Amino acid sequence: MFRVTQGKDSDSPDSSPDYNAADAGHVRSMTVNAVAFYILSALVVVGAVAAVALRSLQHAGFGLVGFTSAVGILSIASGAYATGTLEFVIPAAAIMLVAVALRKTPYWAMTEPKPPSGRAMLAGLGVAIAFAALLFSAFAIGSGGWHTGSGAAKLITLLHLRAPYAFVIALLTVVAGIGGALMIARAGSDERHLDRALEERRLREERARRRREDREAARRQRGPAAEEAGG
């Protein structure tokens, strides 16, 4: 378990009989400013509401980026600099990268606005209120049993020295997720062939339609002139 080193002067490690380098570093407590907390909390809530409630998925995506960014900034304001930076950078970068990569592809059609379902929204509201009430009552009952702190080591030291396996597994999970996503979403050779054939057919039909329209336009232009010549 992680050893609590609160109140100990980490500049004099010899005073501790079982000194460990993982506990090195003097990390002072930091209380987030109340005004900053409320402002950032409001941004977090607005971003979350935008991400789940906006009909346009493109706008909802922007809401999600705002939400994750606000959560990251809140963590930074609370003193969790490394965690906050990761919370700020990783989700926002992932969402923006995916959006840019898919922008010019047919997949972008997935983000078209979807009509809301009244019944589903009512059900969602009911379930959300019920769970929120459950959580709030649990917090109200157990208000004295908050987390009591667990040490003063730096985050990177903890991840590197105390939880290397969990850290490596988490990183490998991300790599495996990316690899799995590429495997899942890849297009087979027959599918690429079919897509190419469909695209060529679409272009042929487009050209035929334009030729037809041009002929119609020319016929309409010739019509009055031909009538005058005949009259």
Added chain:
Amino acid sequence: MNVGPGHFAVLSALIFAIGLFGVVSRTDTLGELMALVVLFTAPLIALVGFAQTGQGGSAPPLGNAFAVLALLSIVAEAIAAGAVAMLVWRRLASSELDDLVDVDTD
């Protein structure tokens, strides 16, 4: 007025409820995925908030470490789920969950 763990707990519960609302009310795969990301972020807020403002008074990184590991898992899950959503959309030309539920397999 000091901000304590209770503030983070309430914010976390609120975000969880909003995410849950999205999970139940969204009818498209990508929207559902985004709502899940919101829902999964709620525990991160609690982890970091409790760790930073706990009664210990120090700045304990254990909650932050959990938050980082959870964040990486969420990103991996979102990437894989997004790929599944793309594959389904490509096969069925629809991202509506109702269409996927009622898909004709004959």
